[in-house]
Amino acid sequence: MDPNCLFCKIGAKQIPAKLVYEDEAAFAFEDINPQAPTHILICPRKHFVALHDAGPDDQALLGELQLVAAKLATERNLLPGYRTVINNGSGAGQSVSHLHLHLLGGRNFRWPPG
Ligand code: AMP
Ligand code: ZN
Numbered sequence: 001m002d003p004n005c006l007f008c009k010i011g012a013k014q015i016p017a018k019l020v021y022e023d024e025a026a027f028a029f030e031d032i033n034p035q036a037p038t039h040i041l042i043c044p045r046k047h048f049v050a051l052h053d054a055g056p057d058d059q060a061l062l063g064e065l066q067l068v069a070a071k072l073a074t075e076r077n078l079l080p081g082y083r084t085v086i087n088n089g090s091g092a093g094q095s096v097s098h099l100h101l102h103l104l105g106g107r108n109f110r111w112p113p114g
Contacts, residue, residue, distance in 0.1 A: 002047040007098035011045050021072060026064055028072065028103075037106025038076055042068050049097045050088040069103045078105030085113075 018030035031039040082105035
């Protein structure tokens with residue numbers, strides 16, 4: 001855990017959030033500024049900033065984030081259309097330096113994204 005990291009603190013329940021899923025490796029919570037009717041952030045408990053900081057040992061963990069997204073999308077009846085997004089780096093819009101997968105659903109989405 002990085003003691004200065006917002007999402008590490010949410011995972012450790014030192015900062016409140018609407019947690020919707022957790023296990024020993026990952027946790028998920030409602031985004032504070034939702035961009036769709038469902039907007040959930042899915043995080044590894046392990047602190048790393050972006051996808052390119054992960055290594056071969058993190059392969060299963062990265063896969064788990066996607067599977068948690070699929071489980072939540074199924075539970076919330078989002079299967080007609082949902083999106084999973086990882087913003088890596090400020091140029092892609094990353095504002096919190098702890099890897100997180102956005103799960104967005106409940107509305108239609110355009111392509112390409114902005
Ligand atoms: P990104 O811009 O990809 O780094 O995504 C960061 C997301 O974290 C944004 O969608 C924010 O709305 C969200 N966020 C920031 N602070 C909090 C918080 N305390 N609780 C829940 N979501 C947050
Ligand atoms: Zn962190």
